Amino acid sequence: MSDFFRLDNLGMQFGGLTAVKDFSIAIDPGELVGLIGPNGAGKTTVFNMITGFLTPTFGKVLWQGRDITGWPPHTITAQGIARTFQNIRLFADMTVLENVMVSFHHTLRSRFWKAMLGLPSHKREERRIETEARDFLEELHLGHLADEKAGSLPYGQQRRLEIARALAARPKLLLLDEPAAGMNPQETMELARLVREIRDRHRLTIFLIEHDMKFVMGLCERIKVLDYGITIAEGTPAEIQRHPDVIKAYLGEPKHA
Amino acid sequence: METSTRNTLCTIVLLAVLAVVLYIFEKHGTEYQIRILNNMAIFITLAVSYNLVNGFCGILHLGPNAFITIGAYTSALLTMSPAEKQLSFIIEPLIWPLSVIQVPFAVSLIAAGVTATIFAFLISFPVFRVRGDYLAIVTLGFGEVIRVLCNAMQSLTNGPLGLKGLTPYTTLWWSWGVAVFTVMVITKLVNSSYGRAMKAIREDETAAKAMGVDPFRHLLLAFLISAFFSGVAGGLLAHLITTISPTLFTFFLTFNLLIIIVVGGLGSTSGAVIAAALFAWGGEALRVVESPMNLGFVTLPGIPGMRMVLFSIILMVVILFARRGIMGRSELSWNRVFAALRLQTKA
Numbered sequence A: 001m002s003d004f005f006r007l008d009n010l011g012m013q014f015g016g017l018t019a020v021k022d023f024s025i026a027i028d029p030g031e032l033v034g035l036i037g038p039n040g041a042g043k044t045t046v047f048n049m050i051t052g053f054l055t056p057t058f059g060k061v062l063w064q065g066r067d068i069t070g071w072p073p074h075t076i077t078a079q080g081i082a083r084t085f086q087n088i089r090l091f092a093d094m095t096v097l098e099n100v101m102v103s104f105h106h107t108l109r110s111r112f113w114k115a116m117l118g119l120p121s122h123k124r125e126e127r128r129i130e131t132e133a134r135d136f137l138e139e140l141h142l143g144h145l146a147d148e149k150a151g152s153l154p155y156g157q158q159r160r161l162e163i164a165r166a167l168a169a170r171p172k173l174l175l176l177d178e179p180a181a182g183m184n185p186q187e188t189m190e191l192a193r194l195v196r197e198i199r200d201r202h203r204l205t206i207f208l209i210e211h212d213m214k215f216v217m218g219l220c221e222r223i224k225v226l227d228y229g230i231t232i233a234e235g236t237p238a239e240i241q242r243h244p245d246v247i248k249a250y251l252g253e254p255k256h257a
Numbered sequence B: 001m002e003t004s005t006r007n008t009l010c011t012i013v014l015l016a017v018l019a020v021v022l023y024i025f026e027k028h029g030t031e032y033q034i035r036i037l038n039n040m041a042i043f044i045t046l047a048v049s050y051n052l053v054n055g056f057c058g059i060l061h062l063g064p065n066a067f068i069t070i071g072a073y074t075s076a077l078l079t080m081s082p083a084e085k086q087l088s089f090i091i092e093p094l095i096w097p098l099s100v101i102q103v104p105f106a107v108s109l110i111a112a113g114v115t116a117t118i119f120a121f122l123i124s125f126p127v128f129r130v131r132g133d134y135l136a137i138v139t140l141g142f143g144e145v146i147r148v149l150c151n152a153m154q155s156l157t158n159g160p161l162g163l164k165g166l167t168p169y170t171t172l173w174w175s176w177g178v179a180v181f182t183v184m185v186i187t188k189l190v191n192s193s194y195g196r197a198m199k200a201i202r203e204d205e206t207a208a209k210a211m212g213v214d215p216f217r218h219l220l221l222a223f224l225i226s227a228f229f230s231g232v233a234g235g236l237l238a239h240l241i242t243t244i245s246p247t248l249f250t251f252f253l254t255f256n257l258l259i260i261i262v263v264g265g266l267g268s269t270s271g272a273v274i275a276a277a278l279f280a281w282g283g284e285a286l287r288v289v290e291s292p293m294n295l296g297f298v299t300l301p302g303i304p305g306m307r308m309v310l311f312s313i314i315l316m317v318v319i320l321f322a323r324r325g326i327m328g329r330s331e332l333s334w335n336r337v338f339a340a341l342r343l344q345t346k347a
Helices: A043-050 A073-078 A096-102 A112-117 A120-139 A155-168 A185-202 A213-219 A237-242 A244-251 B003-028 B031-056 B064-079 B082-088 B105-127 B132-152 B172-190 B193-203 B205-210 B215-241 B251-264 B269-290 B306-321 B334-346
Strands: A005-014 A017-027 A032-036 A058-063 A081-083 A173-177 A205-209 A222-227 A230-235
Touching: A005 A043, A017 A043, A017 A058, A017 A222, A017 A230, A032 A043, A032 A185, A032 A213, A043 A081, A043 A173, A043 A205, A073 A081, A073 B205, A081 A155, A096 A120, A096 A155, A096 B193, A112 A120, A112 B172, A112 B193, A120 A155, A120 B193, A155 A173, A155 A185, A185 A205, A185 A213, A213 A237, A222 A237, A222 A244, A230 A237, A230 A244, A237 A244, B003 B031, B003 B172, B003 B334, B031 B064, B031 B172, B031 B193, B031 B215, B031 B251, B031 B269, B064 B105, B064 B132, B064 B215, B064 B251, B105 B132, B105 B172, B105 B215, B132 B251, B172 B193, B172 B215, B172 B269, B193 B205, B193 B215, B205 B215, B251 B269, B251 B306, B269 B306
Parallel strands: A032 A205, A032 A222, A081 A173, A173 A205
Antiparallel strands: A005 A017, A005 A058, A222 A230
């Protein structure tokens, strides 16, 4: 099995409620894997367990051969796993550029007192961060909006900014939580192209949650399906589309007359 | 000319103007005017450092009076001569080694800042386990604890009698020097990557964590820096009024600082500076309303506390009509000043 990224029998219980049970997956470098399932199936819970926002009740998160289960979120990001959020969580009152620059903070070498005294070495680092942040904005076609307040952007651009910000944290594994939510078909198509592009350009591995079936089927190489916290199917898009349990989960049992 | 060079030059010119003004007041100003200017500088230091935690990190911290107290007592105990201490501590003698130590004013100010920072560090662990209202209550409690301790620990603070007859070391140069230094370093900090991390925590702590920012470390950093400057300002205050007692540093002081930073604009250093200056000046100017007034046909008796009523009304008006304070979250910068000038000349 791959040592790059693996989840071993991950489980999450909230009191008596089992949100996720026995979730296992191994992802190889460069893969584009989708996680689908009806509302409340536990998809976001899986993401929260990977990124340290929830500590799994059972199981392990293995990242590049290391057990990172229960590590704090900021440490996990520094290790190379970044994410976006289902409900957009930008730093609304900061500019678009600043939003992206925040992601560089964990790579900053100069100490706080160097910043307070405005020493040249710190100023150099600040300039480097700004240039690189602008590159990320250009890449996601947000360059012209650098000085706008993030909260004032239209919805689609806010979604793109979330991706830019996550990319700037320099992840090896990128988790996208419903990146196409609320987008029209045109925007969704562009997003699919963008996701593929950034994967190739940054040599990323991408694990994404999405409701839009066309989007997932067209983009992902492998799909996992969750229902009520249990993995009900796994395979290529073609296999998933034919899988009887998946059809049942999404459309309900066929009625017998 | 490059903008950064221009801005540096402008700052130097502004500081030179400030120095000239201070020099003139020091030579020719009345004692009253000098006192207001000293108050202004100390309140600027206090407000700007308080704003770092409340405005930039978005944390409702209600205990700066604790750090001011600690700073005031530390520096006072260090500048008094052993003989003065023996005279003051009549109920219980001051504990050794404080009873024999006497250091220069500058050293005592640094010690004041460092002691306040140590206390801030000690309470930061319980404080930052909680957020929001709970954090406000914990810090509020800490302020009260320090006040009560000052009353109770007679062999350290001389209890309710306080410390009297301190040498008035705080000159305009000291108070304004500290204020300028504080404003400069805090401005540099909030405009750096550290400042962005703090603002990110204020905007959305969950997202900040997901982007690799450790909230505890950055809140702690802001809290400690804020405590340091509050402590130094406490030392300056002690040697300005020359008499300190536990009643001087109640929650009332925190309340005033809160008014200043809210009126100035939470998260704006220039707002905090403007509001602090207005507060220090207004506090004196509005003394008129507390003295008896003769309106010709009727004589109004002086009402003590009337100033606070006025301040509260001003606060309400500001909140009603300019919810985000004088400056909001924007800053006065040279770039903005020049941009405004350019518009003026075009028009």
